[in-house]
Amino acid sequence: MKRFFALFFICSFFFLIPFSVSATMIKLTINYNRGEERGDQYRVDIRDGYWNFPVLNIPKDKEKEQYSVVIEGYKPAAESKKEKIELSGAEFSRKKILFPKNGTLIVENKENFPRKIVITREGGGEPVSIEIQPQSSVEHLFTEAGDYKIADESFPWNTSSVKVLDTTYVWRLKEGSNNKDIPDIAPGSYSLKIYYGTVSIYTEDFMVVQNAAQSFIYKIDKGRVVNLNSFSTSMD
Amino acid sequence: MTNLGLKLKVFFLMAVVITALSAANFLLFKDFLAKIDVQDGAKNIAKLAESELKSKNYSLIGNSFEIARELKIEKGKVVSKVNSQKDYAVVSGNGAVIDGNFNVMNSYAGIPAVERALKDGVASDGMFSAGSDLYLIGAAPVMAEGKVFAAVTFERFGNDLLSIFPMPVKAFKGSESIAEKGTDRWESVEKSYGKAALDADLAALVTNGGQKELNAWTRVSAFAMPYDLAGGDKITIVTMTSLIPGWESYNNVLYMTIVYAVVAVLVALFFTFIVTHEIDKILKNLASDISRMRVGEKLVLKRYSNGADIVVSAMNKLIQKYLELNEDVGGITSSPLVRAEKSKGVDDFDAAVPDPFATEAVEEIKAEKVERTAVSNTKTPETRIPEPPQHEVKHETVKPDFSQVQADDDDDEDNEKTQIAATVSPSAQANPFDALWEDYCRIKRKHGESVSDKEKTAFIGKVRTNKASIMAKYKCSDVQFSVEEKDGKPVVKAKPVN
Numbered sequence: 214m215k216r217f218f219a220l221f222f223i224c225s226f227f228f229l230i231p232f233s234v235s236a237t238m239i240k241l242t243i244n245y246n247r248g249e250e251r252g253d254q255y256r257v258d259i260r261d262g263y264w265n266f267p268v269l270n271i272p273k274d275k276e277k278e279q280y281s282v283v284i285e286g287y288k289p290a291a292e293s294k295k296e297k298i299e300l301s302g303a304e305f306s307r308k309k310i311l312f313p314k315n316g317t318l319i320v321e322n323k324e325n326f327p328r329k330i331v332i333t334r335e336g337g338g339e340p341v342s343i344e345i346q347p348q349s350s351v352e353h354l355f356t357e358a359g360d361y362k363i364a365d366e367s368f369p370w371n372t373s374s375v376k377v378l379d380t381t382y383v384w385r386l387k388e389g390s391n392n393k394d395i396p397d398i399a400p401g402s403y404s405l406k407i408y409y410g411t412v413s414i415y416t417e418d419f420m421v422v423q424n425a426a427q428s429f430i431y432k433i434d435k436g437r438v439v440n441l442n443s444f445s446t447s448m449d
Numbered sequence: 450m451t452n453l454g455l456k457l458k459v460f461f462l463m464a465v466v467i468t469a470l471s472a473a474n475f476l477l478f479k480d481f482l483a484k485i486d487v488q489d490g491a492k493n494i495a496k497l498a499e500s501e502l503k504s505k506n507y508s509l510i511g512n513s514f515e516i517a518r519e520l521k522i523e524k525g526k527v528v529s530k531v532n533s534q535k536d537y538a539v540v541s542g543n544g545a546v547i548d549g550n551f552n553v554m555n556s557y558a559g560i561p562a563v564e565r566a567l568k569d570g571v572a573s574d575g576m577f578s579a580g581s582d583l584y585l586i587g588a589a590p591v592m593a594e595g596k597v598f599a600a601v602t603f604e605r606f607g608n609d610l611l612s613i614f615p616m617p618v619k620a621f622k623g624s625e626s627i628a629e630k631g632t633d634r635w636e637s638v639e640k641s642y643g644k645a646a647l648d649a650d651l652a653a654l655v656t657n658g659g660q661k662e663l664n665a666w667t668r669v670s671a672f673a674m675p676y677d678l679a680g681g682d683k684i685t686i687v688t689m690t691s692l693i694p695g696w697e698s699y700n701n702v703l704y705m706t707i708v709y710a711v712v713a714v715l716v717a718l719f720f721t722f723i724v725t726h727e728i729d730k731i732l733k734n735l736a737s738d739i740s741r742m743r744v745g746e747k748l749v750l751k752r753y754s755n756g757a758d759i760v761v762s763a764m765n766k767l768i769q770k771y772l773e774l775n776e777d778v779g780g781i782t783s784s785p786l787v788r789a790e791k792s793k794g795v796d797d798f799d800a801a802v803p804d805p806f807a808t809e810a811v812e813e814i815k816a817e818k819v820e821r822t823a824v825s826n827t828k829t830p831e832t833r834i835p836e837p838p839q840h841e842v843k844h845e846t847v848k849p850d851f852s853q854v855q856a857d858d859d860d861d862e863d864n865e866k867t868q869i870a871a872t873v874s875p876s877a878q879a880n881p882f883d884a885l886w887e888d889y890c891r892i893k894r895k896h897g898e899s900v901s902d903k904e905k906t907a908f909i910g911k912v913r914t915n916k917a918s919i920m921a922k923y924k925c926s927d928v929q930f931s932v933e934e935k936d937g938k939p940v941v942k943a944k945p946v947n
Contacts, residue, residue: 221502222801246543259561259578261561261562261575261675262561262562262574262575262576262662263502263503263505263574263675264503264506264507264510264572264573264574264587265565265571265572266510266571266572266573267569267570267571267572268566268570268571268572268589268590269570269590269592269597270570271567271568271569271570271590271597274568301544301545301555301556301558301559302544302554302555302556302557302558302559302560302563303557303558303559303560304544304556304558304559305559305576316781322557323555324555324556325554325555326554326579326580367578367579367580368559368560368562368577371559396913400453
């Protein structure tokens with residue numbers, strides 16, 4: 214009897230899946246297991262003294278940047294994206310920030326003296342210099358796609374980069390299980406990209422057909438993206 | 450001015466010698482400077498300065514280790530008091546300050562030395578700037594409760610820090626001067642070398658490094674601290690090396706050289722005056738003495754010096770030859786001063802005749818005036834051969850007449866220097882020593898000793914010589930001789946008479 218019910222529920226599950234999603238829909242499932250930081254991505258090896266004495270074996274930091282999913286070609290209605298970075302000591306709290314168009318960056322000065330940052334668009338454009346009073350913050354709106362560099366005038370090696378994409382959709386991932394349904398996507402060709410910070414680490418092209426639902430299941434572990442649908446993995 | 454030519458010669462001789470010595474010294478000094486520069490010069494001074502800086506940074510790391518050793522952290526907070534003479538901070542794993550006595554920033558995240566401590570577990574030194582201030586730091590990692598912390602020690606990079614350098618230095622952050630030591634000496638160089646020129650040279654040194662010679666003894670040399678210090682600005686230390694500290698200013702050296710030259714000229718002039726004045730004086734005295742001499746007289750050699758003694762010696766020899774010539778031709782054969790200076794017995798006379806004189810034979814000079822018998826030449830002190838006397842004389846002493854000489858030369862203050870050895874007996878025929886010789890022979894014969902005519906000549910010559918010597922020695926005008934018997938032998942005694 215138990216076997217019969219089990220078989221019935223399994224068959225019902227697989228039978229009912231196509232009916233559980235609405236037509237023309239994609240479903241994203243990404244499990245993110247936070248790995249160790251790869252220092253070469255943002256650490257600047259600075260020689261500023263004469264002496265170096267190894268003392269302790271320190272475990273590596275966890276990844277500091279955010280993973281983001283971008284579906285190129287998908288342009289939903291623009292939503293206001295805001296990201297905040299802190300300027301503390303000689304370091305921005307984040308080094309690489311991914312923005313859709315019209316994203317707003319909030320920079321907060323955590324120190325007791327005024328700071329000045331300079332935002333420069335790579336490949337041209339006038340640098341924007343912004344002074345931040347002690348213990349206060351400023352906002353900057355990125356209206357054009359492109360790569361930007363934010364420099365701390367007090368500590369020139371302290372920089373942060375901002376990538377503004379020509380898209381209105383950027384999905385941030387958090388540690389653990391991330392699920393997202395995109396019900397109103399139009400039929401056509403799309404590219405799914407996963408970014409670590411501002412660096413694209415995984416790309417997959419797919420087709421969306423009318424009244425069809427597709428599921429995408431990925432796993433991010435130790436800085437690598439694993440496609441659980443096709444068992445393909447991203448390249449480092 | 451007398452002897453102007455001599456004075457000029459002496460002056461120029463001294464000036465040339467002083468100038469030559471000065472030039473030689475200067476060239477030698479300059480050569481030394483170049484050689485010193487090769488061996489221990491500015492480059493090594495820059496290395497010394499860099500070494501001092503490294504030691505300073507090392508001490509900061511050491512202090513951080515001391516703090517780390519004392520730290521007690523519970524639940525992410527420091528629970529023990531840390532004793533540190535220097536400014537310090539304790540930071541958590543994200544760089545935030547959790548303790549310390551130094552509060553420039555709330556977090557030291559991103560400061561390379563702190564990052565190395567927190568991320569790599571490495572103790573290291575470094576530098577950072579906050580606002581316009583620049584700080585040296587030393588950071589050491591600490592593990593507590595399974596988390597990493599860092600102890601950071603600070604030292605402001607200012608004039609106080611530059612006191613570790615033994616020489617004048619300037620510190621630049623980029624091209625901006627941020628600290629300086631030895632301001633007065635830098636200003637001294639600026640004044641002499643020119644501020645604009647010095648600034649240009651320093652700017653070139655900051656950019657390119659190396660060294661620059663400001664003058665022969667003052668050089669500047671630069672070294673850069675690790676390039677990433679202070680947020681990308683290069684920190685450059687420029688040292689000034691002077692081999693004559695305090696004399697970096699070329700103008701000062703020039704002025705002192707001029708002063709030295711003036712002083713040298715004055716010294717040369719002074720010594721020229723001293724030397725020529727002394728020569729003048731000696732020559733005047735000599736001339737005065739010569740003008741008072743009589744025929745057959747000699748000057749006492751030991752009374753003269755500084756070249757005049759050579760003249761006197763030559764003149765005495767001339768007089769000697771003159772007298773001997775007169776003797777040979779039968780002239781002044783009895784001149785008592787013919788061999789006045791030959792008192793030490795180097796001729797045959799002394800070998801043939803025993804010395805009848807003894808030291809005690811000369812009686813003490815008494816204030817006794819012997820009545821002088823007038824002689825024919827008392828009124829004529831000029832040096833000439835006197836006419837033979839027309840009468841017998843008892844005393845052959847003649848006191849020279851100084852009146853004329855003194856009248857001619859008022860500068861002759863010391864008449865005692867006018868030592869005319871003896872006077873000549875006007876009588877060459879009546880020998881005053883004959884009676885003395887007779888007494889001498891009588892005593893000898895009394896004891897059975899024989900005497901010859903040859904001995905008489907030697908005896909009389911000896912007496913004459915001793916008379917001259919005694920007169921010179923005791924500054925007397927005459928000497929009275931007598932012969933006495935002692936232990937069976939004749940002894941001649943002399944008595945100076947004033």
